[in-house]
Amino acid sequence: MGLTGLQIFKLLPKTNCGECDLPTCMAFAMALAQGKTSLDMCPYVSDEAKEQLESAAAPPIKKVTVGTGEFTRAIGDETEIFRHDKRFFNETILAIEVKDTDDVDAKCENFNDLKFERIGMEFVVDAVAVVNDSGDADKFKSAVETAVNKTERCLVLMSEDVDAMAKALEVAADRKPLIYAATNDNYEKMVELAKEKGCPLAVRGNGLMDTAELVDKVVAAGHKDLVIDPGSREMSQTLADLSQIRRAALRRVRTFGYPSMAVTTKEDPMEENSEATVYMSNYAQLIVMKTDEKAALVPLVSWRLNLYTDPQKPIAVEPGLYEVGEVNPDSPVYVTTNFSLTYFIVEGEVEGSKIPSYIISVDTDGISVLTAWADNKFSGDIIAKYIKDLGLEEKVNHKKIVIPGGVAVISGKLEDESGWEVIVGPREASGIPKFAREKFGK
Numbered sequence: 038m039g040l041t042g043l044q045i046f047k048l049l050p051k052t053n054c055g056e057c058d059l060p061t062c063m064a065f066a067m068a069l070a071q072g073k074t075s076l077d078m079c080p081y082v083s084d085e086a087k088e089q090l091e092s093a094a095a096p097p098i099k100k101v102t103v104g105t106g107e108f109t110r111a112i113g114d115e116t117e118i119f120r121h122d123k124r125f126f127n128e129t130i131l132a133i134e135v136k137d138t139d140d141v142d143a144k145c146e147n148f149n150d151l152k153f154e155r156i157g158m159e160f161v162v163d164a165v166a167v168v169n170d171s172g173d174a175d176k177f178k179s180a181v182e183t184a185v186n187k188t189e190r191c192l193v194l195m196s197e198d199v200d201a202m203a204k205a206l207e208v209a210a211d212r213k214p215l216i217y218a219a220t221n222d223n224y225e226k227m228v229e230l231a232k233e234k235g236c237p238l239a240v241r242g243n244g245l246m247d248t249a250e251l252v253d254k255v256v257a258a259g260h261k262d263l264v265i266d267p268g269s270r271e272m273s274q275t276l277a278d279l280s281q282i283r284r285a286a287l288r289r290v291r292t293f294g295y296p297s298m299a300v301t302t303k304e305d306p307m308e309e310n311s312e313a314t315v316y317m318s319n320y321a322q323l324i325v326m327k328t329d330e331k332a333a334l335v336p337l338v339s340w341r342l343n344l345y346t347d348p349q350k351p352i353a354v355e356p357g358l359y360e361v362g363e364v365n366p367d368s369p370v371y372v373t374t375n376f377s378l379t380y381f382i383v384e385g386e387v388e389g390s391k392i393p394s395y396i397i398s399v400d401t402d403g404i405s406v407l408t409a410w411a412d413n414k415f416s417g418d419i420i421a422k423y424i425k426d427l428g429l430e431e432k433v434n435h436k437k438i439v440i441p442g443g444v445a446v447i448s449g450k451l452e453d454e455s456g457w458e459v460i461v462g463p464r465e466a467s468g469i470p471k472f473a474r475e476k477f478g479k
């Protein structure tokens with residue numbers, strides 16, 4: 038467990054000098070315990086006290102970084118068991134397996150195409166996991182080299198053969214790949230390699246207790262950028278192990294204070310998707326998968342988006358005026374909220390109407406139409422202000438605005454405040470194409 042304010046206070050100089058911007062050492066201790074200040078704000082802490090305090094202040098799960106450049110990914114640094122208590126921070130890395138016996142060129146080409154667009158955001162699959170399936174060190178090195186040249190995404194190098202790993206790192210170390218894996222048989226040499234090349238290292242044990250002992254040995258050998266694979270390949274056992282690792286880490290059991298990972302086993306892509314979803318939901322911060330089928334990966338990427346969104350902050354689009362198609366002065370004007378899901382559903386339906394249109398996205402703190410209306414964030418006067426501030430009168434040659442059918446009640450106020458004619462649209466966005474054709478079609 039982290040230290041309490043009182044425990045921290047006992048380690049401070051107790052001079053109440055105020056140089057930490059707090060009036061007393063006790064106030065500083067309390068603030069430090071709550072994570073509201075940092076230890077370096079006090080210039081008088083002794084080295085011995087600093088060591089104790091830094092260890093107590095360290096995050097329960099170490100942050101580990103894989104990759105370089107645009108596709109650098111950080112995992113770990115999580116603080117919660119339940120997402121709704123605060124949030125999860127660093128998204129699970131999805132890695133797709135490419136065996137050195139495969140057509141590595143073609144696999145990497147396909148991998149680079151694994152991009153998905155959802156609610157206006159682009160998502161990619163993060164990592165290629167090159168597997169030394171052949172058992173041949175040169176073949177492994179060649180496959181890794183191809184992956185290095187073909188993709189800029191993160192790399193996971195999967196071989197327990199230290200010589201093969203050393204050869205692969207000759208061509209890949211600059212990309213800071215995850216080395217997979219240190220085991221009971223090879224950990225000393227794998228640790229040396231990981232330390233020499235400055236790469237993160239996966240530790241794969243054989244069950245939870247064995248993994249714990251192995252992690253301690255690896256840490257004692259001097260490497261701490263670790264990812265834990267408890268080694269089980271049976272789904273319920275993996276789920277139990279991942280959960281226990283997270284719980285132990287948050288109770289400050291240092292052995293388990295690293296991000297954990299899982300490797301899927303199902304052959305059918307959709308079953309594999311379900312397996313990966315279970316692992317992701319239960320704290321796997323890196324998952325190695327076999328399928329590279331978009332249809333199987335889209336739901337997983339969507340689930341990851343949901344899981345790692347701040348539950349207190351809905352995903353929102355920028356408030357403002359959006360153009361759908363080649364708008365002109367006759368184009369209809371719709372209004373909706375800036376809740377992403379609502380906005381993009383409306384945008385899709387307006388696009389489906391094939392009538393170029395404007396959409397006003399009102400800042401409702403990312404909440405949906407009826408909720409925003411109930412919270413007085415989607416009212417006649419607010420929308421009237423948008424019409425004025427966005428200069429709509431200069432953009433269109435009419436003064437008509439379409440509001441969602443669910444909030445017809447704001448029509449009067451909006452007409453009074455804006456001087457525009459309010460047209461009550463359909464209650465559901467799916468009704469927009471028919472509505473638009475009837476109202477605005479030529």
Ligand code: SF4
Nearest residue numbers: 053054055057062079
């Ligand atoms: S700077 Fe250090 S010694 Fe001074 S009040 Fe703050 S905690 Fe106490």
